[in-house]
Amino acid sequence: MTNADIAKMLSLTADLLDIKGENPFKVRAYRNAARLIENSSKDFEKLVREGFDLTRLPGIGHDLSEYIKEIVTTGKFSKLEELKKEVPEGLIDMLSIEGLGPKRIKQIYDAFGITSLDELKKYAENGELDKLPGFGPTLIQKILKGVKQLKKAGIRFLWADVEDVAEDLRKYLMDFEGVEIVEIAGSYRRRKETVGDLDILVIADDYMKVSEYFTKYKRVKEVYSKGLTRSTVFLDNGLQIDLRAVTKESYGSALHYFTGSKDHNIAIRKMAIELGLKVNEYGIYKGTKRIAGKTEEEVYKAVGLTYIEPELRENRGEIEAARNGTLPKLITLNDIKGDLKVYFNENIKEIIKAAEKRGYEFIGVCTRNVKDLEKIKSLKSKIKIYSAIECVIDKDGELNYSDEEIKNFDIVYGSIEDNFDLDRDIQTDRILKALEKINILSHPFCRKINEFNGIDIDFEKVLEYAKKNNKILEIDARRNRLDLDDSKIKLTKEVGAKMVINSYATNEDELNNIKYGLNQARRGWAERKDIKNSVKNPF
DNA sequence: GCCGTTTTCGGCCCGACTGTTTTCAGTCG
Ligand SMILES: Nc1nc2c(ncn2[C@H]2C[C@H](O)[C@@H](COP(=O)(O)OP(=O)(O)OP(=O)(O)O)O2)c(=O)[nH]1
Ligand SMILES: [Mg+2]
Ligand SMILES: [Mg+2]
Numbered sequence: 001m002t003n004a005d006i007a008k009m010l011s012l013t014a015d016l017l018d019i020k021g022e023n024p025f026k027v028r029a030y031r032n033a034a035r036l037i038e039n040s041s042k043d044f045e046k047l048v049r050e051g052f053d054l055t056r057l058p059g060i061g062h063d064l065s066e067y068i069k070e071i072v073t074t075g076k077f078s079k080l081e082e083l084k085k086e087v088p089e090g091l092i093d094m095l096s097i098e099g100l101g102p103k104r105i106k107q108i109y110d111a112f113g114i115t116s117l118d119e120l121k122k123y124a125e126n127g128e129l130d131k132l133p134g135f136g137p138t139l140i141q142k143i144l145k146g147v148k149q150l151k152k153a154g155i156r157f158l159w160a161d162v163e164d165v166a167e168d169l170r171k172y173l174m175d176f177e178g179v180e181i182v183e184i185a186g187s188y189r190r191r192k193e194t195v196g197d198l199d200i201l202v203i204a205d206d207y208m209k210v211s212e213y214f215t216k217y218k219r220v221k222e223v224y225s226k227g228l229t230r231s232t233v234f235l236d237n238g239l240q241i242d243l244r245a246v247t248k249e250s251y252g253s254a255l256h257y258f259t260g261s262k263d264h265n266i267a268i269r270k271m272a273i274e275l276g277l278k279v280n281e282y283g284i285y286k287g288t289k290r291i292a293g294k295t296e297e298e299v300y301k302a303v304g305l306t307y308i309e310p311e312l313r314e315n316r317g318e319i320e321a322a323r324n325g326t327l328p329k330l331i332t333l334n335d336i337k338g339d340l341k342v343y344f345n346e347n348i349k350e351i352i353k354a355a356e357k358r359g360y361e362f363i364g365v366c367t368r369n370v371k372d373l374e375k376i377k378s379l380k381s382k383i384k385i386y387s388a389i390e391c392v393i394d395k396d397g398e399l400n401y402s403d404e405e406i407k408n409f410d411i412v413y414g415s416i417e418d419n420f421d422l423d424r425d426i427q428t429d430r431i432l433k434a435l436e437k438i439n440i441l442s443h444p445f446c447r448k449i450n451e452f453n454g455i456d457i458d459f460e461k462v463l464e465y466a467k468k469n470n471k472i473l474e475i476d477a478r479r480n481r482l483d484l485d486d487s488k489i490k491l492t493k494e495v496g497a498k499m500v501i502n503s504y505a506t507n508e509d510e511l512n513n514i515k516y517g518l519n520q521a522r523r524g525w526a527e528r529k530d531i532k533n534s535v536k537n538p539f
Numbered sequence: 540g541c542c543g544t545t546t547t548c549g550g551c552c553c554g555a556c557t558g559t560t561t562t563c564a565g566t567c568g
Contacts, residue, residue, distance in 0.1 A: 025551055029540035061541050099557090101566050134565080136558060186568090199568080227556050230568075242568065244555095257553090262568080269552040280553055281568095 001045050001072050002456065007038035009071055010064075013080045015095060016087045018102040019109070032059040035263065037068070039316060041491035043460065048072040090115035097146030098224070099139060107132055121147045155450050156194035157239060160479035160516050165239065166198055169217065176213045179204045180248060185258035189310045191519035193449060193482045197240035201258045207245035214243045250282045253293035257281035263315035271303045271319070279303075311522040316490070330522045335534040336514060340364035340411065340440075341388060341474075341502035344372050352381045354508035361536060364388045364502075366413065370405045386410040386539055390442065395419045397433025406437075410539050413474070414438035416446050420455050428458040435462070435471050439539075440500060443476035443483040450480070459488065466497040472532055475501045477517025489524025500532045 014030035036059055037044055047054065049072075054065040071077045087109075094105045094117065111132055114120055123129045124144050130137070166184045173182045179202055183189070186199030202210050211231040215223045220241075224232040230244045246254045257265060258281070272279040277286055283293030284302045292298040297307050305322040309330055312318040321327045338360040342351050344367040355363045362384035365376050376387040388411040391399040399406070399414060406412050414434045422430065435441060444462070447454030466473060473492055476483045484492060484499065492499055501517035503510055521531060532538045 023540080026540045028551080033540090059541065063540060099566070103565060134558080134560085138558065197568095225556055225567090230555055232556090232568085244568085258568085260568090262552095266552055273552080278553085282554090 001075060002453075003037050003040060003044050004453065006044055006068060006071050007034040009077050009080055010034035010037070010067075012089075012092065013077065013083060015092050015102075016080070016083045016089070019091055019095075019106050020083070020087050021102070021106055029059065029064065032263075033064050033068070036060070039314065039487060041487040041494075043458070044068065045072050046458070046460070088115040090117075093117050094120060097143060099142040099146065104134070107134075117147050156196050158194055158449060158479050159188065159192060159519070162188065162195055162198060162239060165219070165235070169198070169200060169241065172217055173200065173202055173210070173214065176204075176210065178206045179210065181251065183255055183258075185244075185255060186242070186260060189259045190261065190313055191311050191523055193485065193520060197242055199242045199258050200244070201254055202243065202245040203248045203251050203254075204245060205247055207247055210245040211243065244281070246282065248294075250293055252295035252298050253279070253283045254281045256296050256299045259310050259313060261314050264313040264318070267315050267319050268299075268303055271305075275303060277302065309522070311519070312525065314523075316487075328525045328527050331518065331526050331528050331531055331534060333515065333518055335528045335531070336360075336501065336518065337536060338362035338364075338383070338533050338538075339503050339505065339511060339514060340386065340500050340533050340538065341366045341390075341413070342505040342511070343367075344376055345506055347507045348379065350508045351505055351511065352379065352383075352385070354511055356381060356383055358511065362386060362533075362538070364411055366390055366411075368392075370401055370409075373408060384537075388413060390415055391438065392417055393430065393434040395422075395430065397430040399434065399437055403437070411440060412438045413440050413442045415442040416455065420446055420452070422455070424456045424458060427455055428461055431457060431462055432465055435465060435469070438471070440472040440474050441466075442474050442502075443481055444473055445483050445485075445488070447483050447485070448480055449482065454483070459491065460495070463492055463495040463497050467495055471497070473497060473499045475499050475517045475521060476504060477501050477513040477515075477520075478504050479513070479516050482516060482520050484520075484524070486520045486523035489521055489526055493524065493526055493530045498532050499526065499530060500538070502533075 010030050011034040014027050014034060018027045036057060048069050054060050054068055055062060067077060067079065091105050091109055094100050108114055112123055114123060124140050129135050129140055166188060170182045170184060173179055181203035183201040184198060185201050187195045188198055204210055208228045211226050214231055215226055215233055219235045220233045221236045222234045224234060232240060232242050234240055244254060244258055269279045277284055283290040284299060292302040300307050308318050308322050339355060341364050344365050348365060352363060360383055364386040365379060366388035368390045370389060373387055379385050387409050389406050389409040390413045391401055393399060393414045393416050445454030473484055501514055501521060503513040505511045505513060528534045
């Protein structure tokens with residue numbers, strides 16, 4: 001039972017309770033627990049096995065603690081099973097239709113007993129739905145459209161895949177008369193590996209005119225809502241863009257609000273309440289008096305905190321760290337001294353030249369074929385070239401090359417490329433075995449974003465071994481890998497094992513992949529000392 | 540359902556946009 005599995009059950013429970021009409025704060029408690037577990041770097045199955053007191057976690061009390069234990073030990077959640085009898089699971093699909101929330105779904109279910117999208121479509125088309133109070137023609141049209149495209153359920157976009165359109169939108173908005181600042185906020189600014197939409201903040205005195213201009217952007221396919229200070233559109237590729245426009249006195253508060261995360265915002269607002277203050281996107285208020293909000297620093301200062309970098313704003317301990325003055329000094333692009341994995345191929349000379357130009361001090365040229373060793377050794381550059389071999393780890397943890405064949409390489413990588421579904425203990429032993437012979441474990445979880453969630457291993461055990469034996473964990477920086485991910489990076493840092501960020505460049509442009517890995521390293525609280533390719537002479 | 544150096548009950552972040560609302564509930568950020 002993985003964290004993701006547990007989180008899914010709790011989240012489903014929350015949705016069903018919501019539709020049932022339960023107390024919204026109870027629903028939130030389930031959602032919070034689900035999110036806590038989903039985002040946690042700790043393995044909950046292990047925590048339960050070790051008898052860890054779950055109620056020590058924020059938002060987990062007596063009941064949820066027992067529920068989590070039940071889920072982990074039995075694989076089932078009896079409360080959820082009972083709930084499903086009352087509230088059919090099929091109703092969950094309806095939540096992913098824009099404009100349909102728990103209340104309206106309950107209304108529909110109570111009136112017609114509908115439990116599927118097909119039935120919903122039928123009732124929307126034959127005019128039955130109109131009979132419900134609050135269901136006007138516009139909403140019915142929205143529902144029909146939603147059934148057809150199920151927009152909200154669409155997969156999330158890779159961060160790197162929205163970079164270009166984000167920049168294009170920034171330019172487009174900056175071009176508008178009177179616009180002073182454009183910030184891409186939301187999960188994009190927090191550098192999350194995937195983004196559900198783009199959240200754009202515009203600062204302009206004449207902020208009310210911005211929405212109109214925004215919705216005329218050439219790639220806008222549909223205007224979902226348009227008001228004086230906020231609007232939402234969908235682009236031709238289905239990407240949602242939320243725009244918020246305010247005047248510059250609210251810049252800090254608005255940017256803070258729109259950057260999130262939601263959990264972080266709520267935590268900050270709770271702190272403010274305890275100080276007798278109110279925080280919203282316009283400022284910080286004491287009574288009716290506005291006391292701060294021009295910059296983000298002001299916002300944090302008003303609640304007694306130092307500035308928190310966007311990448312850390314996930315309510316994963318950053319607020320406590322800011323209070324205690326123990327925030328990490330996050331690694332930056334400038335700290336990266338080299339790239340320890342670029343591919344040995346026909347572009348290698350250009351890649352090396354580009355690496356020199358970037359100011360790198362070393363580069364690791366990697367092949368999967370031991371016969372390339374001499375050719376790699378004969379490459380010339382003014383920077384240090386490491387020869388690297390990527391070995392394939394077989395089912396039993398053996399490498400595809402003998403000790404003799406790889407002994408002259410500067411760096412030995414090991415990569416798992418098959419048998420992804422082995423049981424946790426077997427998979428863990430496989431990795432531990434391979435680690436004996438390699439320096440760096442490539443993309444440790446073998447995951448592919450939006451495709452494969454990754455192998456099941458006892459990662460903490462791997463980390464303990466790595467720390468003790470100076471083995472390094474890779475952060476594969478390719479846009480759809482980012483493996484280790486942010487929470488695993490955080491755990492690795494906490495244990496004290498080292499990591500490298502590798503670009504896997506096959507041409508000079510792909511050296512830029514480093515940036516994507518760096519984003520995740522920063523989200524994982526990594527400092528310069530945690531990342532091997534930010535020190536001189538790593539090998 | 541969770542939480543508490545004031546609290547074990549009574550709060551729980553706060554605001555914008557939409558529709559059919561004649562004053563606000565629902566949904567969303
Ligand atoms: N205070 C507060 N802020 C919110 C709430 N919902 C969203 N926000 C803020 C914080 C979010 O980061 C920001 C943008 O909202 P999004 O729904 O786009 O979320 P975000 O970009 O974080 O993640 P995403 O990748 O889009 O799913 O708006 C809320 O309920 N309360
Ligand atoms: Mg967003
Ligand atoms: Mg958004």
